[in-house]
Amino acid sequence: MAVLLLLLLLVSVGAYFLLQSLNHAAASRTRGEVTTTQALQRARLALIGYAVRYPNNPGVTDLTAGPGHLPCPDIRLDVADVAGQADPPCASSSATETGRFPWRTLDSAETVDGSGAPLWYAVSDNFRNSPKQPIDSRTLGTLKIDDCSATGEDYAAIIIAPGPALTGQNRAPASYAVSDYLEGQNASKGDNCFNATHDPTHNDQVLGLSRRDLLRAVEQRVLNDVAQALARYRRDPDGDDVNGVDPDCAAATPDCDDGYPWLSPFANPVTGNYVGVVGTTRGLLPLRRPKVSFNASFTADWVLVGGIFNASGALPPSETCLRNTADPSCASTAFPTAITFTGSVRGQPTGEWSSGTCITDSSEPVQQLTCTAIRTALDTASSRRLERTYELTLTKIPYTILPPTTATTRMQQFILSGGTLPANGVLALKETDAIIETDGSRSPLGAADLSLTSGAPLGSFQLLNVPFDLEIADDDTLDSATRRSPGELPAWFTANGWQRLLLVAYAQAHAPGDPASDCNSPPGTCLTVQWTRVPPLTPVTLDKVAGVVVGAGVALTGQSRPSAALSDYFEGANASGSLSFEKRAPSATFNDRLLLLNPK
Numbered sequence: 001m002a003v004l005l006l007l008l009l010l011v012s013v014g015a016y017f018l019l020q021s022l023n024h025a026a027a028s029r030t031r032g033e034v035t036t037t038q039a040l041q042r043a044r045l046a047l048i049g050y051a052v053r054y055p056n057n058p059g060v061t062d063l064t065a066g067p068g069h070l071p072c073p074d075i076r077l078d079v080a081d082v083a084g085q086a087d088p089p090c091a092s093s094s095a096t097e098t099g100r101f102p103w104r105t106l107d108s109a110e111t112v113d114g115s116g117a118p119l120w121y122a123v124s125d126n127f128r129n130s131p132k133q134p135i136d137s138r139t140l141g142t143l144k145i146d147d148c149s150a151t152g153e154d155y156a157a158i159i160i161a162p163g164p165a166l167t168g169q170n171r172a173p174a175s176y177a178v179s180d181y182l183e184g185q186n187a188s189k190g191d192n193c194f195n196a197t198h199d200p201t202h203n204d205q206v207l208g209l210s211r212r213d214l215l216r217a218v219e220q221r222v223l224n225d226v227a228q229a230l231a232r233y234r235r236d237p238d239g240d241d242v243n244g245v246d247p248d249c250a251a252a253t254p255d256c257d258d259g260y261p262w263l264s265p266f267a268n269p270v271t272g273n274y275v276g277v278v279g280t281t282r283g284l285l286p287l288r289r290p291k292v293s294f295n296a297s298f299t300a301d302w303v304l305v306g307g308i309f310n311a312s313g314a315l316p317p318s319e320t321c322l323r324n325t326a327d328p329s330c331a332s333t334a335f336p337t338a339i340t341f342t343g344s345v346r347g348q349p350t351g352e353w354s355s356g357t358c359i360t361d362s363s364e365p366v367q368q369l370t371c372t373a374i375r376t377a378l379d380t381a382s383s384r385r386l387e388r389t390y391e392l393t394l395t396k397i398p399y400t401i402l403p404p405t406t407a408t409t410r411m412q413q414f415i416l417s418g419g420t421l422p423a424n425g426v427l428a429l430k431e432t433d434a435i436i437e438t439d440g441s442r443s444p445l446g447a448a449d450l451s452l453t454s455g456a457p458l459g460s461f462q463l464l465n466v467p468f469d470l471e472i473a474d475d476d477t478l479d480s481a482t483r484r485s486p487g488e489l490p491a492w493f494t495a496n497g498w499q500r501l502l503l504v505a506y507a508q509a510h511a512p513g514d515p516a517s518d519c520n521s522p523p524g525t526c527l528t529v530q531w532t533r534v535p536p537l538t539p540v541t542l543d544k545v546a547g548v549v550v551g552a553g554v555a556l557t558g559q560s561r562p563s564a565a566l567s568d569y570f571e572g573a574n575a576s577g578s579l580s581f582e583k584r585a586p587s588a589t590f591n592d593r594l595l596l597l598n599p600k
């Protein structure tokens with residue numbers, strides 16, 4: 001009996017300690033799994049945050065680099081390197097798309113999994129920041145998990161927790177060999193294929209950052225930037241407010257010129273001109289893009305004192321001939337060495353004037369605008385025509401802005417009178433003559449140009465009515481004091497093609513020159529938004545909405561782009577062309593993002 005009791009006691013004690021050991025091991029595994037899961041999630045959030053704020057990173061000097069870019073992995077540790085630092089360039093073709101997680105570059109804490117192993121990371125070629133390429137909602141990820149076929153979900157990045165070392169793996173701190181940490185497809189570089197298998201011979205834990213999830217966050221950043229630009233524009237379209245007070249407005253109407261810009265009617269976003277049209281409150285953003293020509297019904301006149309033309313070919317005509325002639329023989333009239341030159345150029349087809357165009361070359365520090373107009377004159381005796389081209393180039397010339405009205409878009413004007421040309425300013429006029437023969441052939445006559453620089457005597461100069469829609473920035477500071485341009489958008493906005501994926505609409509009460517203070521006058525001019533919130537709740541209808549910015553995601557089944565049809569970019573009510581819009585969770589049939597505009 002004593003022996004049996006002793007054996008029972010021994011078995012009980014052994015069972016107790018065995019159970020305690022198993023419980024401890026299980027708890028340890030649970031803690032490790034929790035640590036690993038949290039580490040992967042923190043790393044994923046760090047990547048999204050980095051991508052969204054990428055243009056604001058002090059180390060990013062390329063003004064065309066927009067949000068969405070991700071760093072290269074940490075692929076080596078040498079004398080000039082530190083752990084956790086990205087090692088660009090990277091590419092699948094050179095098998096440098098996979099390495100350790102670049103926590104230091106992401107400005108986050110060092111992250112390890114539950115076993116203490118450093119996280120690993122792979123980046124898609126289409127989202128890497130070195131070498132980079134444009135990123136917008138159409139950008140596809142090149143990485144795959146398990147289903148590596150063309151139909152498998154695509155990922156912008158993949159984060160991997162190696163887990164405890166398996167047989168044959170050397171986890172020395174200096175080891176950057178992928179096979180010492182990862183297994184299976186995860187250990188093979190350059191094929192863009194990864195696996196989430198978890199068994200005794202494959203203990204990696206894999207978390208993917210799909211390009212859809214990444215781009216949802218990036219799209220929200222883009223919509224916010226557009227909304228902020230429109231709000232700045234609306235508060236002060238002509239950029240002359242002082243402490244929020246407009247000197248052009250009476251005390252009774254302190255916001256007399258407030259209003260969103262006239263929009264560009266929706267058209268094929270690839271070929272559209274993005275020029276504001278009076279009366280348009282739903283369409284594409286009106287944009288003035290650097291180095292992209294735009295139509296301009298400008299007018300100009302000048303009195304330039306003491307300027308000397310540099311002529312080539314036939315001498316340019318006299319002052320009288322230059323201003324008003326129907327005789328092509330004027331092109332060979334003698335020209336004095338110094339002249340007081342008075343001219344008038346119209347860009348609108350008026351009489352014998354053709355329409356004009358302007359173009360900006362706003363790269364710092366040039367800040368240059370060039371406007372061109374052509375005038376033709378018929379010689380009734382010979383039936384030949386004189387074609388005279390005027391090209392005005394203004395570099396660093398001060399300007400003012402005229403706010404949009406019920407009849408005009410926002411305009412830019414340059415007015416100089418008396419004194420000398422401003423410091424650092426350059427004013428150039430080029431006149432080119434050609435004869436158009438009766439058979440249509442062209443015979444160049446010659447050209448003349450005049451360039452005035454800082455300090456040159458100046459009679460007067462005016463260049464008026466140059467359209468000035470939302471400007472694309474040419475430096476890293478929006479709305480700088482020296483470039484007064486309310487509503488400016490960053491350079492990366494058009495460089496990455498985001499203007500092609502956005503629709504803007506606003507209520508008539510917020511149009512230029514509209515006296516109404518709300519959407520009730522006239523009635524029926526408000527926007528409405530049906531908002532289906534997550535988790536699925538009864539849709540809420542918002543009325544009296546000031547405006548919306550709608551972003552189109554990647555093309556869905558049945559959508560063909562480029563196109564002039566709203567339904568090829570947007571879904572549901574957003575494609576109706578009406579004052580009604582909708583906001584709901586993305587699905588296989590709806591992936592628009594919608595942001596409400598707050599005019600104040």
